[in-house]
Amino acid sequence: MLTKEQLIEYSEDARKNYLDHISIDCVVFGFHEGQMKVLLLLPHDENKWLLPGGFVQKQEPIEMAANRILKERTGLDKIFLQQFHIFGDPDRAKFHHDLYKETVPDEQNWFAKRFLSIGYYALVDFFGVVPQPDQFSETCTWRDLDDMPEFLLDHELIFKTALETLRVQLSYQPIGYNLMPREFTMPELQKLYETILDKKLDRRNFQRRILGFGILNRAEQPRKGGAHKAPYLYSFDLEKYQNALTEGFKGGW
Amino acid sequence: MLTKEQLIEYSEDARKNYLDHISIDCVVFGFHEGQMKVLLLLPHDENKWLLPGGFVQKQEPIEMAANRILKERTGLDKIFLQQFHIFGDPDRAKFHHDLYKETVPDEQNWFAKRFLSIGYYALVDFFGVVPQPDQFSETCTWRDLDDMPEFLLDHELIFKTALETLRVQLSYQPIGYNLMPREFTMPELQKLYETILDKKLDRRNFQRRILGFGILNRAEQPRKGGAHKAPYLYSFDLEKYQNALTEGFKGGW
DNA sequence: AACAATGGTGTATAAAGTACACAATTGTAA
DNA sequence: TTACAATTGTGTACTTTATACACCATTGTT
The missing domain is CATH 3.90.79.10 (Nucleoside Triphosphate Pyrophosphohydrolase)
Structure with missing residues (x-):
């Protein structure tokens, strides 16, 4: 006080x-x-x-x-x-x-x-x-x-x-560039979407859809070191991301 | 001044x-x-x-x-x-x-x-x-x-x-209740959407989609008197309209 | 070597969106 | 009265998108 x-x-x-x-x-x-x-x-x-x-x-x-x-x-x-x-x-x-x-x-x-x-x-x-x-x-x-x-x-x-x-x-609109680290895996990004929407999304359909937007680049090498199968790393293609921000997507989750 | x-x-x-x-x-x-x-x-x-x-x-x-x-x-x-x-x-x-x-x-x-x-x-x-x-x-x-x-x-x-x-x-969201007269024809409503969006919409698909929202009631009698085929008259089902306002639609035109 | 956990990918089906054609009604002009 | 133009009603095939679901691959653990 x-x-x-x-x-x-x-x-x-x-x-x-x-x-x-x-x-x-x-x-x-x-x-x-x-x-x-x-x-x-x-x-x-x-x-x-x-x-x-x-x-x-x-x-x-x-x-x-x-x-x-x-x-x-x-x-x-x-x-x-x-x-x-x-x-x-x-x-x-x-x-x-x-x-x-x-x-x-x-x-x-x-x-x-x-x-x-x-x-x-x-x-x-x-x-x-x-x-x-x-x-x-x-x-x-x-x-x-x-x-x-x-x-x-x-x-x-x-x-x-x-x-x-x-x-x-x-x-x-795409969301994630400001919230995710530079490189991230698909399950990590999905978790962000699930958290915001407060519901589960289908892993495979999520991946197809997100990739369909064409705003992600996949790194050559998968992430190593963790337990289980090594996931691919993705990063946002900033130019396309900005473009999608302006243009907007269609449809809803 | x-x-x-x-x-x-x-x-x-x-x-x-x-x-x-x-x-x-x-x-x-x-x-x-x-x-x-x-x-x-x-x-x-x-x-x-x-x-x-x-x-x-x-x-x-x-x-x-x-x-x-x-x-x-x-x-x-x-x-x-x-x-x-x-x-x-x-x-x-x-x-x-x-x-x-x-x-x-x-x-x-x-x-x-x-x-x-x-x-x-x-x-x-x-x-x-x-x-x-x-x-x-x-x-x-x-x-x-x-x-x-x-x-x-x-x-x-x-x-x-x-x-x-x-x-x-x-x-x-549905639009139109506040802009249209109580009774209107489907082409009239379509014109409203076309004006707002500034583009032509397909007559048949527009009708199917709008009716699919289930917010319109069709009057018994078509409008008489005008030239050409007499169009049906529609009005908004206020309860369902309000509901759609709250719930929201999906997809974009 | 078997297992659990996680991640990658494909396919079949349903729903929605798009493109398009024909028939019916009404006033007008020949 | 008849042909025509303008307008409205309706249906169908095709494409795209969404949804549901199953199998295989990799890695560390037991």
Whole structure:
């Protein structure tokens, strides 16, 4: 919890630098050990969580603001970002409004007002991320998609909307370049799809379909060393991948 | 063009009532005589056009704001509205900023600042609309989709993004209930799809596919009176239609 | 050497999408 | 009244895509 003085100082700065009434919240997806992960923050003295977020500087494009915010939380630059919704319920920030109302008058509390939050989701390389809490938070860490904690504010709604959007996007655009390591096996990629869609896919049909998109290159040598039969390694053909992003696929899983 | 006094008065009111930095712009689609139409405003003393838009009241949910704005321009209530993007380029409002800068100082001009605009698109019954210009506009009128005029600000981008979104939506959701009259013929509905997608569809395959969705009821009696063979009349089965909206279709056209 | 676990590949069937042709109705022009 | 053009209704063959399913190959373990 911030002291009264810290909050007032932050509020003064914010008023100078940021657009009023606008915030950004990001749902950052990563993939590791066959598990979909989401980057979350645990505020000081709280047991409910928040999505990484921030505000838009007065002369900053919103996409750039989202990038800046995520760079602060992850260390990553040039993140794959997708704006997906704006959340504008007047009561959505009730938590922040109530939190300090005894100690700091509303006029001096940047958080004690209505914010519209622009939702972005991001797909990032799990290993590239160095989670970094902000000044309001105790920890910043990955949480498993199938073991999400309770959220503050309306961040559960934002998270769920992002996941739905990602699922829809999966049906008409390729996904994976930002989430998989450079080289990966077909079963590993399939696991990603199964995790996002939360259902089993047929191994053989999955392979045929994915390869049919023509966005993968197969390495000469299979992966060695593991137990069992050595699987082939694949990597994304970036040019064709980008093209498929623009053109879009057809059909759904 | 407003007088200096009018602008200053409007600005004072706006500052009191509306959220800073937030605007809403709407792309209103209608369908009439086989033509897709978009509702546009021509500002006073201008030859370029604007989308109907407005601002969000301090304690108003944004969806309600969009409804209120469209009710003022169309007379319609309970419009089918879909939020599709937020436009946040810092320079997007340069036109409004420059327009009055000689006569009214920026601090007193509500428009002379940065706005983020929330884009909504609407599908409405052409005959239900009574276009009503706002105080800044000379006229409010339908324009043909294939004969769009030049736009002010970034409204061409907003319009084009809306159209793209509508096309994508067409592939996985039913469209038409809000745009067609209660009863219509299959060729009429096909024309709507062809207009939105801007391509010809096969008459027989279209019919099979649409009927396959199971969201249409066929009337007992064909339409009489016209030249040529009397076509059957169809209407949407509202329950199944709503269901399809929630569930979504598969595949693309 | 047999086995369990994993990965690669092919084939048969069902469903969906596409291309295409002919018959029926109605007003109009000869 | 009759031939014709325009429009609508319907069916069928073919192609592509999706789905279900089985067998073999490789590798470490027992």
